[in-house]
Amino acid sequence: MFTQAEEIKAHAGPQKTGTRLIRYVDALREAFEEEMARDPKVFLFGLDVDDHKGIQGSTVGLQEKFGKDRVFCTPLSEDAMTGVAIGAAIAGYRPIHVHIRMDFMLLCMNQLVNMAAKSHYMYNGQVKVPLVVRTMIGRSWGQGGQHSQALHSMFMHVPGLKVVAPANAHDAKGCMIAAIRDNNPVIFIEHRLLYSTEGYVPTQPYAVPLGKARILTEGSDITIVAVSHMVMEALRAKKHLEAIDIQAEVIDPVTLWPLDMDTIMASVKKTGRLLMIDNAWLTCGASSEILTRAMEICQEEAISMPALARMGFAPTTCPTTRPLENLFYPDGRTIAVKAYQMIKGKQAKGWEPPVSAKTEIDAFKGPF
Amino acid sequence: MFTQAEEIKAHAGPQKTGTRLIRYVDALREAFEEEMARDPKVFLFGLDVDDHKGIQGSTVGLQEKFGKDRVFCTPLSEDAMTGVAIGAAIAGYRPIHVHIRMDFMLLCMNQLVNMAAKSHYMYNGQVKVPLVVRTMIGRSWGQGGQHSQALHSMFMHVPGLKVVAPANAHDAKGCMIAAIRDNNPVIFIEHRLLYSTEGYVPTQPYAVPLGKARILTEGSDITIVAVSHMVMEALRAKKHLEAIDIQAEVIDPVTLWPLDMDTIMASVKKTGRLLMIDNAWLTCGASSEILTRAMEICQEEAISMPALARMGFAPTTCPTTRPLENLFYPDGRTIAVKAYQMIKGKQAKGWEPPVSAKTEIDAFKGPF
Amino acid sequence: MTDQIVVARLYKTMLLIRQLELRIAEIYHTDAIKSPVHLSVGQESIAVGVCDPLEKDDIVSNTYRCHATYIAKGGDLFGMMAELYGKSTGCAGGKAGSMHLVDIKNGVMGASAVVGTTIPVATGYALAMQNEAKMTGRQRVVVALCGDGGTEEGCFYESINFAALRKLPIIFICENNRLAIHTPLEKRWATNQLCERMSTFGIQTHKIDDADVFKIRDTMINALAEIRHGTSGPIFIECATYRWLEHVGPLDDHYDDYRDKNTYQLWQDNDQISRLARMLDDQVRMEIEKEVTLTIAQIEKYAEESPYPAAEELYTHVYAS
């Protein structure tokens, strides 16, 4: 009921002049290519970046173009390699370090939290750590408990780190360029299911400033804030809701830290309802923070409290079997039902959105 | 103006029969001694557990009593040693693994999050991980950015882990016994400034069930929920507020996950105000979660929204110099002012609580 | 001449591993198995040579590439296949998939998908067994397998040091197929001197460079004897091998040209399964082959016919009671 092409439009609007339709993964590759050509201090490394698959294609051809000093693979040593990235950044380089799963970042938390996040402050501005950590998250296809986590809230928690999770090709490229140019460590979250989605991307160089949320669709009845791949699910939900005359305003925060609460609150003030869909667990998550901030702002400004709700991963480890996995994640239909209930009241159980046509999840044959 | 003896009473009430006044650190040591005597599968290990200082005294004498197989130090290898603890737990033992700073746990996040938290679920109940991870947090005395973090929210975020942070001797012993007997990985957070505080502790064996909050003082005007050492600051604030006829109900969640929202909400329904004081950063923290849950519960039960607010660490790395360090933390006075403003309105700036007498912070000569 | 009973037993297990994995590869495109599979085709002699001399209550810990060791250690086959199918009868109720096979009853510790992660966990298991033996007088042994890539993780060194320091009853095996995904050893190891490095921890090491299943088994028999009698702490064994198929998934990916086809040919010529087949009477061999085929058909049917877990299973076993 909601094709990929439609989704793209929903993301990127109608084609503007000076843009072309490219995939998220290619948008990323362009960002690396342009920035590495622009600044000789930029380099890219990590497991598998120089093999023939090139991180789902996002790094293909870069070693040929920029050489083995600037694009190279490493041993399986996440902890030390993160330290290496930090050291090179302190020395004035601009490393991009890649993890093919966010779960593996649990091995380098010490370097990221104790060194990368703190060096600029602790050494009183004497050093900077202009580091980009690319980290892939995924869903589905039986990846299981250790290959499915989205841990952005752990990084949002720590002062000194920035966190970005673009949900379309345009923002993927623009935010990557901004992240590379940023003088702080930036955790850059890429969702595998988004890699093959297409979007209109400018032919001219551009950066998407970090810290700005994006309003994807306007609507007056409810504000749905969704993270990463959940943006696509929220857009599906929006379609479902439209069919019964409910207009949802879908917002993609794009940057998770610093968080653009202004854009979110402007919308919430209009709709009176905020439904936050995280692509992660709820407890102490981005959802807790966004709802708390919304509530705090309403109190500060003495405006009446909107209806507030959230959805995210089930509070369990992610199971591999498809029937349970499907229950683990919010999707367009469960989001639509939740929004419907926020508007019509919890008892309003009469409505069920139709089962969606095939989505990128069904099309996905595994990242394997 | 608020002596330590008074604080103890505030914590433990008047002496009950069958109790004696002992220090937090000794209460912990008793827990180990009793549980190790009761169950030969319990063992305790980690850096420095068997030196003459014995983890601030909490492990002194245990190796003499239980031998080198059950009490031993390790190499500086936090990551592997955590795996070792998990493996022994899977094999049916009950390890207690010690970290002298919570900051060092960033080195073993992979083992804790990817293995300890997930094994029971992922292997569908076939294995259990009855593991206690003791971890010390601190404040003050110029410990700086890498020796001051309280990262409980990272662990609360992950299904499969339990998190406890007792704030008095009674709960320290009782929760430790419960944690040792629990069949799940429990992150057990001990605050260094609490080690020398005394409380009434039963002479008979007992356990404090995990997942139950404790109401420390009753009051009708505002509910103050405080974590770990912030409980002492909240009790100081309560004293300040009493002087101007404001009655605060101070609640210690004791267990941070699972969270006892029932006790908190019963209080909030009475007072109409919830001020959450975390001993950590705010963003995506325990404070976000508790305020969001409070708001969700009010919505679910269709009761009017209480005033909600939070305080915690400044959103910076912790500086070492005393003047900045003092600003980094909430204290009895800043908490009291915040509570006062929640009740009297933000403009009510007229009131300033008197400067406190020496506290345990001033008395502290460094953990060094 | 090697004992025919042993040859037959080794052949049967290795063939079962090979055929079952090839069958998995065959049906993979149907999406009956919606979970990444890391096949061990070509590497079977390590799993079987290592596990054959183990007792049922010895413990094996392995990686996401765990089918071979799970089978060789005596893991329940029905539970394995059902697990791959995501069925409630799976060894982990369908929650774990191919990368996390587990069978505690038969001494399979529970595999992990994060490289290196099980090495310290296995070390902790060995610590428990060392203590247990002081009560029972009987020394169970842990075998911790990892890939060449696994040895690059810091926790590998930390674990070896600790195991050597405390003389733990554990055998570390490195299955060195010289690849981590597509990246050759040369891009990851400063030198090839892994065994030399391990001996600086004061432990016995063995390097077996031809995947000879008898050599592996004999080395294990001696190692186990020493550990059980308390005359040795940890022992380290490096076994060269070759992965015939792609890193993950069902295909032969030699067309991707990231590795040398001559080397592949050498390893195929050295295939231990063909070698054992040649050592057996035709009669015995065909018996075994029939049995293996039958077993695979049975477990496949079982997996197919088993039900998926019910929705409420999502919330079971989050916390242990």
Next chain:
Amino acid sequence: MTDQIVVARLYKTMLLIRQLELRIAEIYHTDAIKSPVHLSVGQESIAVGVCDPLEKDDIVSNTYRCHATYIAKGGDLFGMMAELYGKSTGCAGGKAGSMHLVDIKNGVMGASAVVGTTIPVATGYALAMQNEAKMTGRQRVVVALCGDGGTEEGCFYESINFAALRKLPIIFICENNRLAIHTPLEKRWATNQLCERMSTFGIQTHKIDDADVFKIRDTMINALAEIRHGTSGPIFIECATYRWLEHVGPLDDHYDDYRDKNTYQLWQDNDQISRLARMLDDQVRMEIEKEVTLTIAQIEKYAEESPYPAAEELYTHVYAS
């Protein structure tokens, strides 16, 4: 006979370290320094032997026990003392304290309080310098110091492997005082063969067991020459030493009886500062001693008189612009 100018220079730096640290110990009880101090008293010859041959733009990375190397590398003394006092004129504006001394201008990378953590960071700095040298033609070198305890962290091995693999311009120094807090080496290391282990990574190693400042310096001079001329990748040097005072804080803690007093005596007899003093003319020696005393008085006064940071400093430098 060793060049008197060199002897005088080494003596002066070592004496400055010793006297400044002893002065810190003396005033510590006043709480002017509200920050944990890990003193290097007794270990000065390593810092000075290692740093003396370095260029200003070479880089030293160290641990929380960083006063000695900070001073030896030419770190600003006023900034150091003010930092200990938590003053705004400190090398990190009072935000870092004793454990995180930094002086990038003089090649001090910024110390960390988490054991092992700076080892990979230094390795990354060396990677940057390797690349930089391809542009500039001039090879700067990184020296990464860690304690014996630091070598037990996984990242130590990961860093060595990577540095060796890429032949990075880095010298790893292990200051082996055989203690981690109060825990002796025997409880932490499976064997003593650290240098042997390091050479299995294909790198040059040196073991210096008497803390002889000239031996250390000569070893460094040769190592630097090889690395600057591109004939060697990383080099590993293990230096034995002895910590005279307690792990953290101002006291001699031999009364705590966790270490051997005879060993202490041997190391005191071998004190490199007294040795150098004996090698110098009385005149020269007294000159130096006077100068050192004066310097210490000056920086102490500076630290005392400097203001504390203003409240708004709490929020500066959280993010870089």
